[in-house]
Amino acid sequence: MSKPKVYVTRRLPGEAMDLLYQRTQVTVWGEDAVPPPKEVIKREVADAEGLISLVTDPIDAEVMDAAPKLRVISNYAVGYDNIDIPAATARGIVVTHTPGVLTETVADFTFALILAAARRVVEADRFTREGKWKSWEPMLFLGQDVYGATLGLVGLGRIGSAVARRAKGFNMRVLYYDVVRREDLERELGLEFTDLPTLLRESDFVSIHTPLTPETRHLIGAKELNLMKPTAILINTARGPIVDTIALAHALRERRIWAAGIDVFETEPVPPDHPLLQLDNVVVAPHIASASIATRTKMALLAVENLLSVLEGRVPPHPVNPEAMGKR
C-alpha cells in the first residue's frame, strides 16, 4: 500500500520527523525562520492527504479547496484560530491540536513574565551591561511585589489553572473570570469568581488565558485598561488580538498601568517600530511561552500521532471537530 502524502509547514523537533519519514511520503518547507507563503501551501497540498500546520499558517477555505484529498489538518499548537474550523468540517477534514503537553511550560513562562515585568529584570539587565551602574541606591529599579499580590486570570482553562496553582505558592489572592464557572477549582485552590470589570479593578496582575474567538478579540481595550490600577501589570501569553495593543501602548506610555509582559502580538512578527517596543515598561518575547525542548518535542510527537491516527483510520487523541471524522 502506498504511503499517504503529507505536507509539513516547518521542520519539527525530535523524533517526530523520523516517524513521518517512516510512515508517510512527507514534504517539508525548508526554512525555519520564515513560514511558507500561502501559494506554496496551496501547491503542496494539491495531492496531500495530511497537513501539519503552525500558528503562522492561515488555513482557510481557499487552501482547503486547493486540497481535494486532504483528510487531516494537524495543528502544532493548542490554539487553532489560524484554521477555519467550519470550512474544514463542511469539507470533512478533521482538525486536531496539541493540548495538555504544553500547559505547565506556558504557565512557567507566564510566571517568568510576571516576575520580569514586576521586578524590571530586563531593564536592570540592560542598565548593568551598559555600564550605567554607579552605586547601590535605595531607589534603583524599584518594582512591584509578586508575593501576596492579587492575580486576575482572564480564562481558567488548563493553562489558567496551572498559573493559579503557581500563584498559590506566591501566597497570591487569585480572581478569575471565564464563561464557565469552575467551583471545583474555587474550592481546591481558593479562587474567587468575578466579572471582568471587578477583576480588572482589583488585580495587581491581570493574565490572559483565553482562546482567540470573535468574542475575545480586543476583549482588553482602552475601556478595560482604564479600569486597572495604576500599579497593575498586564500579561498576555494567549493570543495577541485579545488585547488592543495600540490602546495598551497608550496606557503604558501615560502610566495609566504600570507595566506589561507580552509574548503574543496582533501582528506576528511584531514590527520593530511598534509603539509597544518603544517602551521600557514592557517585557516582550517572540511567542515562545511553550518553547522548552521537552515540550516542543512532545507537541511534535502529538501532532504526528494526531495526523497518523486520522490517516491510518484511528480516532486521533485530540480532534477539534470530531464530527468531521469519516466524512472523507
Ligand code: DGY
Ligand atoms: C499554542 O500552542 O497555541 C501556542 O501559541 C504555540 O505553542
